[in-house]
Amino acid sequence: MKPIDDGGPAFPRVAADPNWGQGTESYVGMSLMDYFAGLAMQGYNSGPEQGLNSDKKAAWSYDDAAAMLAERAKRRETGK
Numbered sequence: 179m180k181p182i183d184d185g186g187p188a189f190p191r192v193a194a195d196p197n198w199g200q201g202t203e204s205y206v207g208m209s210l211m212d213y214f215a216g217l218a219m220q221g222y223n224s225g226p227e228q229g230l231n232s233d234k235k236a237a238w239s240y241d242d243a244a245a246m247l248a249e250r251a252k253r254r255e256t257g258k
Contacts, residue, residue, distance in 0.1 A: 185210030185247045214243035 188210045208216075218239035222228065227235060 182211070183247060183251070184212070185214075185250070188213035211240070211243045211247055214246045215239040218242040 186209065188208050215236075216239070219235060222230075222235040222238065
């Protein structure tokens with residue numbers, strides 16, 4: 179099974195690692211996909227969809243996030 183490209187960390191930071199003496203990337207926190215899905219869920223909860231089943235809204239939110247990441251990858255490839 180192919181791993182899901184979650185876009186990496188939403189808010190990456192460089193943390194000093196005393197064992198290496200140089201900056202290392204830290205992946206603490208949510209992924210970019212989780213962040214995008216959370217933003218989409220906010221939209222669904224503030225609009226006419228707010229009364230719908232939460233499971234349905236969560237699925238839509240992750241579908242939206244996956245579409246955003248796919249578009250992001252496409253634009254990175256084409257330079258647009």
